Amino acid sequence: MSEQHTFQLDGEEIPFAAGQTIMQAAQAAGKYIPHLCWHPEFKPHGSCKLCTVKVNGRFGSSCTMEASAGQNVENRTPELDDKRRTLLQLLFVEGNHFCPSCEKSGNCLLQATAYELGMMTPHFDHFYPDRPVDASHPDVMLDFNRCILCSLCVQASELADKKFVFVMGGRGMRGRKIILNSESGRLADTDFSVEDRAASICPVGVILKKRVGFAVPYGERTYDQAPVSAVEVAK
Amino acid sequence: MSKLRVATTSLAGCFGCHMSFLDIDERLLDLLELVEFDRSPITDIKHCGPCDLGIIEGGVCNAENVHVLREFRKNCKILVAIGACAVNGGLPAQRNHLELHDILTAVYQTEGGLAHGVHIPNDPELPLPLNKVHPIHEVVKVDYFLPGCPPSGDAIWKFLTDLIAGRTPHLGHGLLHYD
Numbered sequence: 001m002s003e004q005h006t007f008q009l010d011g012e013e014i015p016f017a018a019g020q021t022i023m024q025a026a027q028a029a030g031k032y033i034p035h036l037c038w039h040p041e042f043k044p045h046g047s048c049k050l051c052t053v054k055v056n057g058r059f060g061s062s063c064t065m066e067a068s069a070g071q072n073v074e075n076r077t078p079e080l081d082d083k084r085r086t087l088l089q090l091l092f093v094e095g096n097h098f099c100p101s102c103e104k105s106g107n108c109l110l111q112a113t114a115y116e117l118g119m120m121t122p123h124f125d126h127f128y129p130d131r132p133v134d135a136s137h138p139d140v141m142l143d144f145n146r147c148i149l150c151s152l153c154v155q156a157s158e159l160a161d162k163k164f165v166f167v168m169g170g171r172g173m174r175g176r177k178i179i180l181n182s183e184s185g186r187l188a189d190t191d192f193s194v195e196d197r198a199a200s201i202c203p204v205g206v207i208l209k210k211r212v213g214f215a216v217p218y219g220e221r222t223y224d225q226a227p228v229s230a231v232e233v234a235k
Numbered sequence: 236m237s238k239l240r241v242a243t244t245s246l247a248g249c250f251g252c253h254m255s256f257l258d259i260d261e262r263l264l265d266l267l268e269l270v271e272f273d274r275s276p277i278t279d280i281k282h283c284g285p286c287d288l289g290i291i292e293g294g295v296c297n298a299e300n301v302h303v304l305r306e307f308r309k310n311c312k313i314l315v316a317i318g319a320c321a322v323n324g325g326l327p328a329q330r331n332h333l334e335l336h337d338i339l340t341a342v343y344q345t346e347g348g349l350a351h352g353v354h355i356p357n358d359p360e361l362p363l364p365l366n367k368v369h370p371i372h373e374v375v376k377v378d379y380f381l382p383g384c385p386p387s388g389d390a391i392w393k394f395l396t397d398l399i400a401g402r403t404p405h406l407g408h409g410l411l412h413y414d
Contacts, residue, residue: 098329099413100319100384106414115411121316121380122323125373128331218414227408 007071014067022062022073023051032229033075034084034113036091036203037150038063040235042159045151048091050084050113085117092122094173096129096145097204103213104205106221110148112228129174136188139210146205147178153198153207154178160197165190178206239287239399242273242311246300247327247368248293250276251385252318258388269399286311288398291377294320295369296327299362308375313398316377317391319384319413321370328368335366379404383412 006013007022009031016025021044026033037048044063051062054074062073074080091097091110099105134142149168157165165187169179182189193199194209201207218224222231245253253276259266274283283289283303289311295301308314319325330338343355371377381394381404390410397404 092323096332098319098323098325100325101329102414111413114413115408118405118411120322120382120406120411121372121377122370123372126324126328126370128324128328128367130332224409 005069007067007069007073009073010075010077014073016067020067022053022055022060022065022067022071025067026062026075027233027235030233031075032233033062034081034116034228035063036109036113036148037152039152039155039201039203041197042152042155045155048148048150049087052080052083054080081117085114085119086123088114088117088119089121089123091148092119093124093126094129095127095147096131098145102146102205103208104146104202106216106218106224108205108223109203109228110146112223112231115223116228127174131177134180134187136186137192138188139194140187140192140199141208141210142187143206143208144178148204149176149178150203152201152203156198156201157192157196163191163196163198165192165196165198238271239269240273240285241270241275241288241290242283242286242307243275243277243290244283244292244303244307245276246291246293246303246321246371247296248318248320248325250292252292252321252383255383255385255388256317256391259392260388262392266395283307283310287313289314290317291315291321291371292318294324294327295365295371295374297362297364301365301374304371304375313378314375315379315381315394315398316371317381318386319382322372322380322382324368324370325384328370331367335364339364381406384414386410386412 006015009026014025014029014031023033023035023038027040033051033053035051037045038051046061046064049061052059053062055065055071099111105111131144151168153166154168157163164181167179167181170176180187180190199207199209243253272278273286274280283306289307291304291307291314295304316322320327339355343353381390383390387410390406393406393410394404
């Protein structure tokens with residue numbers, strides 16, 4: 001019975017197909033749930049927790065939780081957006097996110113999500129970690145100062161490119177990082193190519209193509225034109 | 236209604252936010268109906284007296300910045316961090332992953348093109364640099380934040396008019412920018 005295949009998202013009926021997650025069903029219905037590590041092409045990673053919703057009063061990651069009939073899902077409530085803002089603030093102070101000098105600014109999902117949620121300050125004390133920049137590759141540079149460990153590059157390289165260029169390694173808040181699959185640890189010594197899916201998957205400003213920087217000026221970029229809530233549901 | 240007293244200063248900043256403040260253009264005249272300036276580059280008053288509103292541009296990179304910031308916090312009922320540097324350290328904080336001594340040595344002693352016999356400046360008049368550059372909320376309590384490098388004149392206008400009207404400042408899409 002088709003009327004059973006709906007759940008409530010912030011009071012609206014959302015249809016879903018069997019096996020769809022809450023995130024997939026919401027996206028298909030044109031409803032925005034804030035997210036960073038989720039990407040429609042790949043399996044949900046469930047690590048950033050930005051997409052946390054309340055399902056029948058209990059917290060859950062909407063990217064991993066299957067939709068089921070009659071669920072009452074809270075999404076853009078002040079309570080949840082407050083928590084999401086705090087998660088963003090933690091990400092901003094853990095890395096070195098200096099938007100004014102970043103080529104990704106205006107096209108950055110982290111920044112756009114912070115705009116969407118009205119983040120006016122990182123609030124916490126900054127870590128200012130010492131992270132490397134790898135400019136060894138002729139066509140692509142890596143600036144790990146901006147990495148949020150979403151693992152999309154790991155998935156894209158493994159599943160789409162079949163190359164395993166990136167892997168998540170290390171432990172702990174300061175130790176966890178993306179490691180490159182080469183003896184030297186440099187991107188130039190992997191079989192990475194600018195044509196790879198992984199070269200254009202990064203939601204933040206870590207993986208950047210060389211020689212195309214600032215082709216579009218600040219102020220005219222994706223999330224300058226429209227907020228992320230409008231851009232994401234238009235995909 | 237008596238006018239609100241406002242003080243502004245730039246710490247480890249470039250005065251770009253002050254320049255952007257001037258970009259409110261003729262609205263400055265409307266603003267002057269509502270506020271008067273205490274310490275600010277506009278008045279050239281050297282120390283901040285009791286104020287309703289203090290606006291700080293720039294982060295904290297040396298001992299003098301800390302003194303000025305504390306003077307503002309002591310005298311201002313509401314303190315606002317304006318611009319990327321005050322909010323997260325900004326450009327000056329790009330030195331934070333380097334050792335301060337290494338930077339000073341490189342800039343004043345080992346860089347090419349320096350005059351013979353130069354040394355790291357040590358005049359007692361110069362404020363001592365801090366090991367790291369910090370955003371101002373890591374030193375004093377800050378009431379409101381207005382990010383941007385710089386925030387646009389329109390963003391500053393919206394922010395100030397909200398604040399003066401007694402509303403929580405709200406910048407929608409297009410006005411809230413970190414770049």
